[in-house]
Amino acid sequence: MPFLSSKESSKEILSPPPSSLFSNARTEGFDCGDEIGKAFDEFLEVGDKRALRLIWYGEPEKLYTERDEKTKSEFWLNNDVPMLQENIAFHDLASFMAFSSESVNDLNKHLKKEGVCIDSRNFRPTLVISGLPPYDEDSWLRVKAGDAEFICYKPCTRCVLTTVNPDSGEKSPKMEPIKMLRN
Structure with missing residues (x-):
């Protein structure tokens, strides 16, 4: 385009x-x-x-x-909660989503038993970060990229859209990866 x-x-x-x-x-x-x-x-x-x-x-x-989003203390596990209230428009919940490639790699090790393979696009991230332990992003409070600093006010909710194949647009009949993430 x-x-x-x-x-x-x-x-x-x-x-x-x-x-x-x-x-x-x-x-x-x-x-x-x-x-x-x-x-x-x-x-x-x-x-x-x-x-x-x-x-x-x-x-x-x-x-x-x-539409507005307020931080809730139950969003976080053992973290100080950045209390925010934001007006949001057309995006799902937040204006950015950061994700680690190691989380996808670890998840794929478990999904292999189900005959399923995903990539980071299933989670629709804005930023894909590598070099950290799997699922480390669930405890991040801030992400810095160059001079830009992002405040993380909620871990990623594992929603049904993660089950949609980003190439075909079809939902996984096995409901993966959400089924595994919710266990």
Whole structure:
């Protein structure tokens, strides 16, 4: 897909219908325009099925959302809890997800018995980190990448989307890796 710059003139606020994915919570956003929408249509080969739009939640002081996330002490095991309250928009729970490649490698050792193999894409991470013990990310409070520092306010919830094959889009009939992670 070619790089497309956003147009400052596109400031139309859209209020999409409530989404059942996020408990029917309404969130407004800025429509980034026809050009990027058509580029996504072409790249994802949606044809005439639907027209895609890129919606931006970049100026939260101007936009309305019914979604917020508050830190809960039960999120963490034996850690000081960074108490945060964040308005969130179109992502699942957090604006980033950090994951260690060693966790995937360890999980695959156990999944081999089930005839299943996954990769980090099953967890949809923003950052994949290597060189640490498996599952170390479950106790991280901060992640630093260059000059950027991220505050971790919740370990990754092992949701059903981890069972979706990132190449085919099909859910694992064995419900792995979530079945193993929940045991």
